[in-house]
Amino acid sequence: MKMCKAAARSLAVAGVFCAAALAVAALALPNLFPFLDSSGFVSTYSSTGSFSENGPFFQSLGTNGRTCSTCHVISNAMGLSAAHAEAVYEATKGRDPLFAAVDGAVCPIAAPGQALNFSLLRHNGLIRIGLTLPSTLQFTITAVHDPYGCALETDPSTGEQTVSVYRRPLPATNLGFLSAVMWDGRETVSPLNSASTFAANLLTDLSHQALDATEDHAQATTPPTTAQLNQIVSFELGLNSAQEIDFQAGLLNAEGANGGAQFLSTVPFYPGINDSLGPPSQFSPNVFTIYSNWMHSGDAYRRSVARGEQIFNTMPLTITNVRGLNDALGQAVINGTCTTCHDTPAVGDHSLAVPLEIGTSRAVNYETDPTIQAAVSQLSMPDLPVFQIVCNAGPDTGEVTYTSDPGKALLTGLCTDVGRGKGLILRGLAARAPYFHNGAAATLDEVVDFYNVRFQMNLTPQQEQDLINFLKTL
Numbered sequence: 001m002k003m004c005k006a007a008a009r010s011l012a013v014a015g016v017f018c019a020a021a022l023a024v025a026a027l028a029l030p031n032l033f034p035f036l037d038s039s040g041f042v043s044t045y046s047s048t049g050s051f052s053e054n055g056p057f058f059q060s061l062g063t064n065g066r067t068c069s070t071c072h073v074i075s076n077a078m079g080l081s082a083a084h085a086e087a088v089y090e091a092t093k094g095r096d097p098l099f100a101a102v103d104g105a106v107c108p109i110a111a112p113g114q115a116l117n118f119s120l121l122r123h124n125g126l127i128r129i130g131l132t133l134p135s136t137l138q139f140t141i142t143a144v145h146d147p148y149g150c151a152l153e154t155d156p157s158t159g160e161q162t163v164s165v166y167r168r169p170l171p172a173t174n175l176g177f178l179s180a181v182m183w184d185g186r187e188t189v190s191p192l193n194s195a196s197t198f199a200a201n202l203l204t205d206l207s208h209q210a211l212d213a214t215e216d217h218a219q220a221t222t223p224p225t226t227a228q229l230n231q232i233v234s235f236e237l238g239l240n241s242a243q244e245i246d247f248q249a250g251l252l253n254a255e256g257a258n259g260g261a262q263f264l265s266t267v268p269f270y271p272g273i274n275d276s277l278g279p280p281s282q283f284s285p286n287v288f289t290i291y292s293n294w295m296h297s298g299d300a301y302r303r304s305v306a307r308g309e310q311i312f313n314t315m316p317l318t319i320t321n322v323r324g325l326n327d328a329l330g331q332a333v334i335n336g337t338c339t340t341c342h343d344t345p346a347v348g349d350h351s352l353a354v355p356l357e358i359g360t361s362r363a364v365n366y367e368t369d370p371t372i373q374a375a376v377s378q379l380s381m382p383d384l385p386v387f388q389i390v391c392n393a394g395p396d397t398g399e400v401t402y403t404s405d406p407g408k409a410l411l412t413g414l415c416t417d418v419g420r421g422k423g424l425i426l427r428g429l430a431a432r433a434p435y436f437h438n439g440a441a442a443t444l445d446e447v448v449d450f451y452n453v454r455f456q457m458n459l460t461p462q463q464e465q466d467l468i469n470f471l472k473t474l
């Protein structure tokens with residue numbers, strides 16, 4: 001019931017629910033146990049029948065006291081909201097293992113005479129990820145804005161350069177729908193690109209991920225056992241999380257709707273199941289149909305959610321300057337929809353691994369593309385380091401990009417990968433603000449404002465509200 005204590009600290013109501021659950025079952029939460037979030041209740045469905053806290057996912061396997069559930073919190077749809085991080089900080093005066101120097105602080109070593117700084121974790125839910133650059137790079141990288149003094153560090157003995165980027169914990173749930181593991185795909189050690197190998201490769205990837213997480217986040221000096229890794233992976237793979245109840249729309253599976261985590265657990269998936277970039281016959285833009293039965297509901301708010309779903313599926317977007325898409329297809333302008341990128345049915349990540357740069361890491365003060373600059377201005381960008389990347393090899397030679405997160409390029413060293421990361425799963429959103437890999441959108445309103453400008457949607461205020469209302473119910 002550790003997470004109940006954590007939830008209770010921030011949310012009185014969750015505390016009441018947790019107390020009730022304690023009376024029912026001491027060691028496991030019943031399936032679909034509701035947790036209060038910003039617009040209703042979120043819940044998690046486990047294929048084992050209950051959410052048991054007995055396994056190694058909840059055990060300290062390293063040296064700093066952290067468990068997987070330190071950052072993957074059930075009341076936050078197995079992610080970590082900034083509000084939760086701040087509540088834990090307040091309740092423990094920063095002594096909770098979440099605030100380990102290694103990646104909880106903006107820099108693991110404090111500036112002389114200063115205390116460790118946890119501002120990005122407390123206010124934006126961001127964890128520092130230190131990535132060592134490959135030895136061969138097509139570009140030069142320099143930090144032009146370095147607010148914390150460890151944006152780019154060079155090892156004096158090896159000359160290796162390490163870049164610090166700051167990313168949100170991605171939810172450890174709904175994992176059976178992944179086509180890439182981690183925002184930059186670095187844990188996709190076996191590709192998730194075919195139906196026949198999907199199940200086995202996903203196990204390999206998640207097991208590798210759990211090993212690295214134990215060594216990096218939990219600072220383990222001895223690796224977890226194979227049995228522990230297997231238990232962690234089978235536990236997390238059995239989970240589906242989604243918004244269950246919306247304060248205004250009510251039960252999200254009422255009146256023929258298919259919201260909620262239990263339905264989600266029945267949704268089929270294999271890589272490429274709905275490929276927006278493949279042959280037209282293999283793609284339906286109607287990625288979400290869970291609220292279509294609400295189109296003619298007697299309830300005005302439910303009709304708004306259903307309209308929001310339709311906007312998501314069909315509203316025209318003018319997609320320009322997206323690295324990984326416009327350049328890859330050789331089309332300066334792509335007339336698409338939200339589902340051009342979010343194409344996995346009922347889930348919304350990309351059903352094949354297609355890392356993209358939509359501009360969420362661009363720095364407003366350095367940006368030269370007026371559309372991207374106007375879009376990023378809609379966001380509450382945290383104070384992140386800014387890197388200047390000058391491409392000096394290959395077809396993009398001469399191109400200069402300013403970004404707070406070079407994304408996949410940190411792994412490959414290629415200019416074409418600068419800023420690229422995966423499209424994210426869009427479930428349980430209301431429980432885990434802020435949004436985008438770097439927490440740049442404080443709210444779903446900001447997400448929609450960003451897209452409205454970025455892809456010239458010209459949404460009316462009503463359409464904007466419908467889309468927001470829909471996203472809240474996922």
Ligand code: HEC
Pocket residue numbers: 057066067068069070071072103127129167168169170171172175178180181182183184206209210211213214217218232236
């Ligand atoms: C200190 C916080 C922290 C801890 C502890 C932690 N994680 Fe994470 N987790 C993250 C962050 C941050 C990311 C995203 C990193 C990125 O995209 O580069 C992540 C990503 C993931 C993902 C990828 C999901 C996806 O959509 O690609 C999985 C799975 C996951 N973690 C499982 C675990 C497991 C299992 C453990 C325990 C062994 C664990 N995590 C411990 C912060 C944490």
Ligand code: HEC
Pocket residue numbers: 312317319322325336337338339340341342356357358360361421422423424425426429434435436437438447451452455467471
């Ligand atoms: C050109 C591709 C593309 C289009 C079009 C697109 N998205 Fe995204 N979306 C992405 C990518 C890539 C990310 C991850 C970006 C990041 O983390 O910085 C993302 C992230 C998101 C997130 C954040 C999820 C989270 O967990 O933080 C939301 C919400 C979202 N998109 C909604 C939408 C909506 C609504 C539309 C249509 C108005 C849309 N997207 C159109 C590619 C796209």
